[in-house]
Amino acid sequence: MTAIAQQQPIGILGTGSYLPARVVSNTEIAGPAGVDAQWIERKTGIRARHRAAPDQATSDLAAEAGRRALAAAGVSAHELTTIVVATSTPDQPQPATASFVQHLLGADQAAAxxxxxxxxxxxxxxxMAGGLLRSAAADGLALVIGADVYSRILDYQDRKTAILFGDGAGAVVLGPAPRGRGLYAGRLRGFGAEHGLIGVEAGGSRRPASEGTVREGGHYFRMDGRGVREFVAAQVPKLVHGLLDEARLRPEELRHLVPHQANGVMLRELADLLELPDTRMHLNVEHYGNTGAASIPIALDEAWRAEAIGAGESVLLAGFGGGMNCGLALLER
Structure with a gap:
């Protein structure tokens, strides 16, 4: 395996995650959606998901995951130079949720x-965080968080979405890594023509909040599940193998895959399409459902802490979702 040359190797120094205390079973969520618990598990592979408490916002989940990642890395919030929060369920339209997280952590030296x-x-x-650290004149530390509270934007009578999503947050601390380790290749790709597959139509500048948009349910999350599945099958395998080719990593050398935990049945289909027989796919969708931007870092944290990923082993992070967007990152522990 040949790592792509980089001025300053950047790697993961610590990981953390947080799931709210309340667990919602299929039995609880099935009734309003007009299905039964067995149907949900058969269609999605999901058995439970977590839900934020009424007084918890996305920043609260994100900050707790961030605290755990900082503790694992052995660094303080004061040492951070950058905080980047990935979310599509922000605390409010502005300011950035990262600003609330910065305040909650006391990270007074960090951009957010x-x-x-x-x-x-x-x-x-x-x-983004890796690029900022590599371009910095001095060594820096970044906290990268994925956090979502989808329970606030779901129509619980819509079986296409209500059965899938949960709440949670995951985080990593990025910093200087030994030569040959850390993040060494990636690919980001947008497919804007497919923007209609996933979204929340109302509440922005095109359809501002009004009595009418609320009455119509315009603030609920909507998804074309069949279209998303077809998109993933058509785009993700070729993007993955294109990245492996660019990184000069043979498919049989890839040891671990941490995908977005979208739907357990779809992920099993994707595993077959990827044709990576020597790669371990890390899944937790059965227990947490789809936690949006949090799903990859939560699964990565569980694998990292359990030492299921060994030192020097290659890992592919594979995200896909609304936009449509795909994001891939190759790293070595």
């Missing part, structure tokens, strides 16, 4: 910014 690439957001945020 949000990224919204929906379920690809964490990989986009990782690329």
């Amino acid at each position: 910014v949000d990224v919204n690439a929906v379920c690809s957001g964490f990989v986009y945020a990782l690329a």
Whole structure:
């Protein structure tokens, strides 16, 4: 395996995640959606998801995941130079959710910014933070967080979406890494022509909040599940193999895949299409559902802390979602 040359190797120094205490079973969510619990598991592979408490916003989940990542890295919030929060469920339209996170953590030396690439957001945020650290004149540390509270934007009578999503947050601390380790290749790709597959139509500048948009349910998350599945099958495998070719990494050398935890059935289909028989796919969608931008860092944190990913092993992070967007990152622990 040949790493792409870089001025300053940047790698993951610590990981963390946070799931709200309340667990919502399929039985609880099935009734309003007009289905039964067994149908949900059969169609999605999901058995439960977590839901934020009424007094918890996205920044609260993000800050707790960030605290755990900082503790794992052995650094303080005061040492951070950058905070990037990936979310499509911000605390409010402005300011950035990252500003609230910075305040909650006491990271008084850090720049703070949000990224919204929906379920690809964490990989986009990782690329942004890594680029900022490499371009800095001095060594820096970045906290990269994916966090979403989808329970606030779901129509619980819409079985296409209500059964899939949960709330959570995951985080990593980025900093200087040994030569040959860390983040060494990536690819970000937008498919704006497919923007209609996923979205929340109302509440922005095109359709501002009004009595009418609320009455019509315009502030609910909507998704064309069949269209998303077809998009993933058509685009993700060729993007993955294109990145492996660019990184001069043979498919049989890739040890780990941490995908966006969209839908367990779809991920099994994707595993077959990827044709990576020697690669371990890390999945937790059964327990947490789809947590949006949080899903990759939560799964990565669980694998990292369990030492399921060994030193020197290659890992591919693969995000895909609204926009449509795809984000891929190759790293070596």
